[in-house]
Amino acid sequence: MATNLRKFVNLKFLKTCDLALMRQLMSRYRGAHAGIDLKVFNGEEDEIREALRKFFERPESGYPQALVADLHRIADLGTGHGMRRLLERAKVAGVALSPIPKESDKADAKYVALKAFLEHREVFDAASDLLSLETTVALTELRGGTGDTKPTLNRKTKAAFEAAAKAFFSSEKMGSHCRIGWYDDGDEVRIVAVHGTEIETEWVVEGEKEKVISFRPLGTTVLAYDPVEGRLKVGGLPKAQRPVLAAIFARTILKQETFFDRDDAGDLYTLDPVENAGFAFRFDHRFDQGVRSVKVVEAQADRIAATRVNRRANRLWSVLIKDRNNALERMGQVTSVSFGPAAYRLAHIAFRVEFESEARPHPRVTVQLAPPGTAAFKRERFEGRIMDLLRRNGLCLDRKPAEVAVAAE
Numbered sequence: 001m002a003t004n005l006r007k008f009v010n011l012k013f014l015k016t017c018d019l020a021l022m023r024q025l026m027s028r029y030r031g032a033h034a035g036i037d038l039k040v041f042n043g044e045e046d047e048i049r050e051a052l053r054k055f056f057e058r059p060e061s062g063y064p065q066a067l068v069a070d071l072h073r074i075a076d077l078g079t080g081h082g083m084r085r086l087l088e089r090a091k092v093a094g095v096a097l098s099p100i101p102k103e104s105d106k107a108d109a110k111y112v113a114l115k116a117f118l119e120h121r122e123v124f125d126a127a128s129d130l131l132s133l134e135t136t137v138a139l140t141e142l143r144g145g146t147g148d149t150k151p152t153l154n155r156k157t158k159a160a161f162e163a164a165a166k167a168f169f170s171s172e173k174m175g176s177h178c179r180i181g182w183y184d185d186g187d188e189v190r191i192v193a194v195h196g197t198e199i200e201t202e203w204v205v206e207g208e209k210e211k212v213i214s215f216r217p218l219g220t221t222v223l224a225y226d227p228v229e230g231r232l233k234v235g236g237l238p239k240a241q242r243p244v245l246a247a248i249f250a251r252t253i254l255k256q257e258t259f260f261d262r263d264d265a266g267d268l269y270t271l272d273p274v275e276n277a278g279f280a281f282r283f284d285h286r287f288d289q290g291v292r293s294v295k296v297v298e299a300q301a302d303r304i305a306a307t308r309v310n311r312r313a314n315r316l317w318s319v320l321i322k323d324r325n326n327a328l329e330r331m332g333q334v335t336s337v338s339f340g341p342a343a344y345r346l347a348h349i350a351f352r353v354e355f356e357s358e359a360r361p362h363p364r365v366t367v368q369l370a371p372p373g374t375a376a377f378k379r380e381r382f383e384g385r386i387m388d389l390l391r392r393n394g395l396c397l398d399r400k401p402a403e404v405a406v407a408a409e
Contacts, residue, residue, distance in 0.1 A: 008075035009056045013110055014049055021114050022052065029064045073128055074113045081380060083109035085127040086116050095120050129181040129192035133222040134380045136235035140242040141268050141373055144230035144259040151189050151225060151253045158182060161252040168244060169195045175216050191223040223249060266373035271346040273394040275339040279332030283393055288385060290356045298350035299327040301337045353386060369395060
């Protein structure tokens with residue numbers, strides 16, 4: 001069984017879980033290959049829990065595929081953060097979904113996730129959608145030409161986007177299924193599309209017979225648009241497909257199909273301040289008293305030369321340094337790297353931000369910054385503060401003066 005399922009369906013969970021909910025869950029897979037015999041739920045409590053323990057000792061390949069997929073989704077929301085998301089969405093939907101006393105907060109979270117999955121599916125799906133958006137690390141970011149372009153969100157524009165997105169996924173051989181969720185987070189518009197992916201084939205055993213089955217796994221694509229900056233984030237698709245979905249969003253929601261069609265749409269970040277400071281660079285985080293430390297834990301420098309044909313930058317070789325305290329300082333100590341237009345340029349850095357918290361260990365977020373367009377990190381709780389850290393240290397590229405003037409008008 002996958003690691004996150006081992007954490008979820010563990011011995012402690014099986015000793016404390018609500019057996020009525022477990023029976024309700026397992027009844028969904030009646031008749032499915034390798035499903036549990038529901039008659040075990042007619043026995044004494046200790047017998048039922050022992051039967052569940054034996055059932056979940058199997059490797060993941062021994063369960064119905066539908067059960068595995070559902071348990072992965074439930075496990076993702078069976079955490080403290082997942083429970084907070086579930087309770088938030090339940091409040092929005094006017095649904096009473098409160099945790100019951102258990103041995104620990106984690107047990108409460110697992111109970112809430114399982115209960116929501118079985119009895120309040122719309123709440124569960126919404127929380128799962130938002131978690132997918134938060135935990136998508138690799139995002140393509142695009143900034144439109146004028147900024148401050150507000151989206152038009154109504155039944156007609158949403159239907160147009162959904163129809164176009166569904167046609168796009170179908171044209172890419174992902175099937176016709178597409179469920180889209182629309183969410184607001186302050187000024188930001190968030191969209192989560194759950195859709196099919198390419199068909200997979202698997203060799204399985206059913207009873208005493210071998211057989212080949214084909215199935216279409218689900219995928220999740222996320223979009224988030226900030227109208228103040230005119231910035232769209234897209235993730236969950238191959239990079240080559242993301243601009244297509246961005247154009248669909250621009251055409252149906254912004255009414256400007258070419259909004260992101262510009263050469264510098266992805267020019268958002270820079271490492272120039274780091275190169276200028278050299279190996280002595282340190283993040284300044286004094287403006288945020290909740291940040292304990294910021295450490296550069298990885299740095300890659302590329303030796304650059306210009307080609308004779310078009311004078312474009314050409315990478316000759318790279319130096320990659322990792323250090324848990326200061327990779328830049330270590331690079332200066334153990335290499336002959338120097339930064340400059342005709343020397344080395346920083347390809348990326350990774351830095352770890354540690355935040356003040358009553359929790360132990362203190363929460364940490366690792367960010368990989370690779371100009372011009374990539375800031376990769378889990379955006380669960382601290383996205384705004386990390387983006388502020390980048391801006392205040394000069395690592396975000398400002399909009400060009402002409403763009404700012406247009407936006408101001």
